[in-house]
Amino acid sequence: MRLGRIASTSGVAFVKIDDGEVTLPSGQPNPEIRAHEIKDHPFGEPTFTGRSWPLADVRLLAPILASKVICIGKNYADHAAEMGSEAPADPVIFMKPSTTIIGPEAAIVLPPTATEVHYEGELAVVIGRPAKSVSEDKALDVVLGYTCANDVTARDHQSHDVQWTRGKSHDTFCPLGPWIETDLDASDVGIRTALEGAVKQDSRTALLLHDIPKIIAWVSEVMTLLPGDVILTGTPAGVGPIHAGEMVEVTIEGIGTLRNPVANRA
Ligand code: MG
Secondary structure, eight states: OEEEEEEETTEEEEEEEOSSOSBOTTSSBOTTOEEEEEESOSSSSOEEEEEEEEGGGSEEEOSOOOSOEEEEESOBHHHHHHTTOOOOSSOEEEEEOGGGEEOTTOOEEEOTTOSOEEEOEEEEEEEOSOBSSOOGGGGGGGEEEEEEEEOOEEHHHHHHSSSSHHHHOSTTOEEEEEEEESSOOGGGOEEEEEETTEEEEEEEGGGBSSOHHHHHHHHHHHSOBOTTOEEEOOOOSOOEEOOTTOEEEEEETTTEEEEEEEEEOO
């Protein structure tokens, strides 16, 4: 099931989006794909209001409102190597504030104080129920689904400061979407990041140093995870700079493509 959040002329709603190709071979939107309004919230077994819209007539927003975004650093060996570091024995976690979250097609805004801002394509885990000290064998039970994420990073701020908060936390630095796929086995799916159509990162989640159950167990031992919270699982090799006017796309097999333009602050 695809779960999303939309803005329509009637307001903002959580929706279930029909399966199938969103774009026809002609490049036109598929008029058969509709977004069905969910009553209340998307957790558990959703119920529906009966209202629906053609997906092409609404705007997709970030698919979830997270109370927190937890990120795993250096979770692919080839990325740890390109950053000049060892692959850590245990998961290294950091956080992005919820104010970093934006949806598909929304602009990543370059902070005027940063000289080098990078994309980092990542698989995002969306939590579906409150979770504390979850064991690895029960970890997938607390997952609502998966979406695409971009852990946008001001690399110069990250290297200037002793820790990563400033470099990771600028507004718009956590694009999420286009929707949450709830039926995905995310243990070995392709993940690809393209800049201006040129593929820059191309890997598989099977290469995660710490897999999804391990990450959920590790993070939930530290902090209570709430429904809607998001865990970014790390980025593979191939990170690089983005500039105003460019388009960055994160594609994950079985989910879809998250597209975001890059802009200077107005
Ligand atoms: Mg990252």
